[in-house]
Amino acid sequence: RPIVSQPPEKTLAAEAGFRAEDEILSIDGSRTPTWSSSMTQLFTEMLDHEDIAVEVREADGSVVRRDLHIPQAISNDPSKMQDVLGLRPWNPPILPVLNDIQEGMPAAQAGLQDNDLILTADGVAIESWQEWVEYIKQRPETEIQLVIDRDGVEMPIVITPVKVETETGIIGRIGVSVLFPESLYEDMRVEYQLGFMEAIKASFARTVDISVVSLKMMGRILIGDAPVKNLSGPISIAQYAGKSASMGVTEFLKFLAIVSISLGILNLLPIPMLDGGHFAFYVIEAIKGNPVSEQVQMLAQQVGVALLISLMCLTFYLDLERLVN
Numbered sequence: 001r002p003i004v005s006q007p008p009e010k011t012l013a014a015e016a017g018f019r020a021e022d023e024i025l026s027i028d029g030s031r032t033p034t035w036s037s038s039m040t041q042l043f044t045e046m047l048d049h050e051d052i053a054v055e056v057r058e059a060d061g062s063v064v065r066r067d068l069h070i071p072q073a074i075s076n077d078p079s080k081m082q083d084v085l086g087l088r089p090w091n092p093p094i095l096p097v098l099n100d101i102q103e104g105m106p107a108a109q110a111g112l113q114d115n116d117l118i119l120t121a122d123g124v125a126i127e128s129w130q131e132w133v134e135y136i137k138q139r140p141e142t143e144i145q146l147v148i149d150r151d152g153v154e155m156p157i158v159i160t161p162v163k164v165e166t167e168t169g170i171i172g173r174i175g176v177s178v179l180f181p182e183s184l185y186e187d188m189r190v191e192y193q194l195g196f197m198e199a200i201k202a203s204f205a206r207t208v209d210i211s212v213v214s215l216k217m218m219g220r221i222l223i224g225d226a227p228v229k230n231l232s233g234p235i236s237i238a239q240y241a242g243k244s245a246s247m248g249v250t251e252f253l254k255f256l257a258i259v260s261i262s263l264g265i266l267n268l269l270p271i272p273m274l275d276g277g278h279f280a281f282y283v284i285e286a287i288k289g290n291p292v293s294e295q296v297q298m299l300a301q302q303v304g305v306a307l308l309i310s311l312m313c314l315t316f317y318l319d320l321e322r323l324v325n
Contacts, residue, residue: 001189002037005088013087016066018086027041047216050072093130095179096118098114098178099177106162114179121146140170218265229318233318237259
């Protein structure tokens with residue numbers, strides 16, 4: 001379900017009045033039953049409109065409208081949207097109950113067991129799993145005095161997180177998971193299914209939406225309204241492929257569909273060497289009444305090759321720059 005958490009201050013969502021546990025029902029009249037569909041629809045709308053009407057259901061059940069104002073600078077650079085928009089999935093508070101203790105890790109060595117409830121750490125009350133994770137991450141190789149609840153009995157435990165190097169820096173880790181309440185999972189889950197004909201119609205509509213968005217972004221890049229860093233090359237595509245595959249078959253197939261549509265659009269552009277270039281020659285021939293001369297076609301093919309090589313080099317450079325940064 002597309003339920004949002006409390007947006008950070010000075011973000012577009014905060015200015016629009018979004019609050020924790022608001023559930024997005026529709027965006028500019030289009031129904032959005034899932035988080036993925038709501039973010040996709042929002043991204044599509046922000047390229048065309050500065051003001052977007054979002055219908056939400058508040059925590060008390062009342063249905064209200066929130067108006068998002070999207071500055072032109074953000075719509076021209078979608079990479080900034082995530083930080084400036086401020087819409088994040090709702091993270092419901094989960095009790096710090098341990099599960100899946102990993103052998104050989106500090107939690108097992110300290111004697112922690114499944115279903116142990118963390119009460120305090122160094123005298124500080126731990127109210128949620130999120131607090132517990134942050135507390136551990138900030139204290140690598142630092143001894144922590146715990147008080148836990150095991151079957152109704154409070155017990156002291158001493159534990160020292162191991163140091164782990166990650167992409168964001170050094171963190172502490174003890175080797176446990178959270179006991180996720182099944183009831184909470186069912187509350188957040190939504191089943192969205194279309195009939196065969198409805199699915200066909202929706203797939204065509206989605207293909208058109210992606211194509212229009214891609215063409216608009218290409219146009220903005222060409223006239224300088226949007227930065228070229230919005231382009232992605234083979235390295236970025238491979239990274240996104242890996243991330244989508246790790247999220248499951250459905251997300252991976254969605255990624256493949258978007259890549260296929262993008263390649264199809266690129267192939268239909270009126271650039272020599274591409275199918276769109278051949279079609280342009282046929283149009284010119286139909287207008288003139290005779291074929292384009294071989295000399296002109298050869299020159300156009302050379303220009304097309306130069307353009308494609310330049311585009312390939314640019315996307316490789318942008319990919320490498322992202323890796324370095």
